[in-house]
Amino acid sequence: LNDIMSYVSVLVMAVVMSSLANPDEVRILLQFMKREPRETRTAAAAKLSVGCATFRNVDEATSDVSDIHVGIIDNNCFDQMKQLSMSEPTVKGIFRDGVVRHLEQWSGAERKEFQHRSSMHFSGTDATKTLQIEETFWKRNARGGGVKVAIFDTGIVKKHAHFKRATIKTCVDYTNTKPSCEDGFGHGSYVAGIIAATDSKCKGMAPDAELHIFKVFTDKQESFTSWFLEAFNHAMDLDVDVLNLSIGGPDYLDQPFTDKVREVSASGITIISAIGNDGPLYGTLNNPGDQIDVIGVGAVSQSYKVATFSSRGMTTWELPQGYGRMKPDLLSLGESVYSTQHDGDCKVLSGTSVASPVVAGAVTALVSLAKTLTPPVACNPALLKQLITHTAVPLRSSSMYEQGSGVMSARKAADYLLKYEVHASIHPPRLNLSDCSYAWPHCKMPIYFTGQPVVLNLTILNPRSVSSRIERTTWTTTMASQQDLLNIEVEPCDVVWPWSGWIGVSVTSTKDISKNVLVEGVLRCFLTDSLDTPAEVELVIPVIATPPKSKRLLWDVYHNIQYPPFYIARDDLSVMGDALDWNGDHPHTNFRDAYNFLINNGYYVELLSSDSTTFDGSLYGALLLIDVEDEFTEAEVQKLTDDVSRHNLGLIVFADWYNSGIMKKSSFRDDNTREVWHPLVGGCNIPSLNRLLAPFGIAFGNAVYHGHLTSLSSKQTGILFGSGSAIAQFPAGGTVIRSTDPLTDVEKVFAAPAKSRSKLFTHSAHGVHGVPIMGFYKKVAVYGDTSCLDTSHNMLGRFCFNFLKAMLDFVVNENYQVASDFVGHELLQKPFLDAKNEVVAGVGLTQRNVSHSLDGVADRRGHDHLLKPVQGNVVRPVKAVTQSPYRWRWDHNMAPGEFIARDPIVIVTPLRHFDYRKMQILLPMGLSLFIALLMLFKAVRMYIKKKPIFGEGRRRRLP
Helix, strand or coil: CHHHHHHHHHHHHHHHHHHCCHHHEEEEEEEEEEEEEHHHHHHHHHHHCCCCCCEEEECCCCCCEEEEEEEEEEHHHHHHHHHHHCCCCCEEEEEECCCCCECCECCHHHHHHHHHHHHCCCCCECHHHHCCHHHHCHHHCCCCCCCEEEEEECCCCCCCCCCCCCCEEEEEECCCCCCCCCCCCCHHHHHHHHHHCCCCCCCCCCCCCEEEEEECCCCCCCCCHHHHHHHHHHHHHHCCCEEEECCEECCCCCHHHHHHHHHHHHCCCEEEEECCCCCCCCCCCCECCCCCCCEEEEEECCCCCECCCCCCCCCCCCCCCCCCCCCCCEEEECCCEEEECCCCCEEEECCHHHHHHHHHHHHHHHHHHHHHCCCCCCCCHHHHHHHHHCCCECCCCCCHHHHCCCECCHHHHHHHHHCCCCCCEEECCEEECCCCCCCCCHHHCCECECCCCEEEEEEEECCCCCCECEEEEEEEECCHHHCCCEEEEEEECCCECCCEEEEEEEEEECCCCCCCEEEEEEEEEEECCEEEEEEEEEEEEEECCCCCHHHEEEEECCCCCCCCCCCCECCCCCCCCCCECCCCCCCCCCCHHHHHHHHHCCCEEEEECCCHHHCCHHHCCEEEEECCCCCCCHHHHHHHHHHHHHCCCEEEEECCCCCHHHHHHCCEEECCCCEEECCCCCCCCHHHHHHHHHHHCCEEEEEEEEEEECCCECCCCCEEEEEEEEEEEECCCCEEEECCCCEEEHHHHHCCCHHHHHHHHHCCCCEECCCEEEEEECCEEEECCCCCCCHHHCCCCCCCHHHHHHHHHHHHCCCCCHHHCECCEEECCCCEECCCCCECCCCCCCHHHHHHHCCCCCCCCCCCEEEEEECCCEEEEEECCCCCCCCCCCCCCCCCCCCECCCCCCCEECCCCCCHHHHHHHHHHHHHHHHHHHHHHHHHHHHHCCCCCCCCCCCCCCC
């Protein structure tokens, strides 16, 4: 027995050590041009993997004939296969197969609270009663009969009493869990119940519909892109009518996924998707709900206001070079809605994951009603979107980027269907840019002579054809005398496909006027298949007299970089749970409150969407550089220096942190891509800013500080200095403002172990007094942090708007006194140079990161242009960056409920993964160490007793 144990120990060690190679493997997705037999796909994969140390086919949930193939290869071989695939005509691309979408999840406390309140007959919402489904559809014999509805979720409880056996026609499990297709989490059963449950307490909206269930999430809410792609293929084979996706994710550049969504729409399937639960912040839409061919659904509360948790638009695909589209498309019931509980009776839940199946149920009933008409109406995604958006009821005091067309009215949609005639339309059909209750922020951007273009991004719906083109456009004003007052530049998409497209409208004034006017007109788009009936949009555009220079501000959005395709580190390093700054920066999204503050104080804020050489600096009081990440060219530096020196252009800079050591420690290994993610830049691009500020003798250093400013200003206290930079160099004659409170040295915090860093931010002994954080010199004012302007970092509303106002007063008003607003000010008699704070120089964007992030970028074949105003008020098309090698991954160290908990009832948490790959490393290593120590102990003991370690061993001894 002793000899056997010895040999087994050696064998176990060998097996365990060999398993350590597994983390160097990666799961890949081969995408083919068309569906191919399994043998063809396997042969192509083997051909591309020649020379790879490892390649294994993964046949889970793949069809015999498919356009994707999944395998596992050595991570180092990925680039080689990608290069070889370019010469393989059948292969469309190779991607890492990762987790790209998530479900909403409830923490245990909130789940128990809702179950308790539900058991006490908590006043939840019955969607069928609220939307008058029975009177509108069921009495017309439109109960969903003959309509195929696909649900991509966590499966379904197939023997649940709420579902008739005939209701569930298909149940396919792509997760390989046992028992197959069963819902162990409850999300999928709840969604299916809203659409087709037959229970009298929580009725479904279309109880006779055919349900086709696709389980693409495990009970632990794990998923892969390949599972979705195969499920999409299966749904197209089944020729389903409606597809519900109560899912979402921020990576809208996951090309295999987004391409497949468009293919599904082109096949005639109407996709309805949740818009996300990341509200109330703007610019937080989730994919695929933000896609132009998908009906993106937000949530309305029981009091008929936009739900706090519901994500807001606009779409960020086109930012910052142009402007985003209106999303969500509409709102529906999403708070406390009754539906099926997978292990019981009924329950209430909230979220856009609830609002989406409410719309899907109503759309299913509409399709059922269309089949009963004489003659029957053939429904398609564009037609159904027209029915529910054109009849939606707008909410007062909510903008178009919060509510879309408004709250869905099933009754009005049904009435509209009865008299509907097929036509192309523009979404929204009417837009009054002077109406701030709906058209924010456009109502805050009046048109005047010499102003930057105001860009609108409108959606075209064409139910006549899945593919068409815009032949021409015309603009006609209601009053002929106003025809020449505006210059309307229209940039249409290449092709209206599938069923939908976009037009970019750039509006500028052609002449100065003395009296403000409203220009009303109609923009018409003539499509190739409907030249006699163009799509129209009514526009009401305010035109005003040109404001004075001191009130005109130019906000640079051109030098902001959005996620994806780059890893942009968070501005506030104290937020440990989420490394990526995926919301990006824009005055109408995360800087919305700062933008409104400027407008309310009488300033006119224009957006600079092109480089700094394209505007006339003599027309503006100040240029705002807020959290810039991109590089400034030498031509831009020279031009801006000249504008400040000769044309009295004020320059206001809100910087952020930059420290190469902290950037290095902010890198992490992504479990999906098996690569180390490096930040493209710090909180902002300090090296580039320093080159811009060098002619004025101003520079920021690499020191990073964090804390609260309680007594810096006489007008505002409690301001967060959230991981900002300190001034390292300032000229004589300037005024420097030093912190009157101790600030934490963030570099020392990051020198500590990762687990203890969060405590050091709040209980750090490394407090530094008198840190120079703000400076005023001639026409330049600088501040070392942007967190106090960023709504996403200031949920408590502790903004530094008075700092911004003081900086504006300084650069435009020669009589402004800095001492009147700030404590701790110092007028420099000689140049200031902090020897302890090294000036950051060089190139802020590491070229290696840029080239790596853009590796394999392909042109998008659908929405493939961005609107980009340039000098001369012309809108030019720019090819969009479309494919990132990265996939979104929620941080493993984040506790449930930590990501976002802004609503007192609704708690939205990230997708929670069990990190098998880390355990794959740590467990074998621990086991190997234990066995090695055991063998060492055995060897020492044998040596002492003069017994062979391996050999005849000890004989059994009788007692």
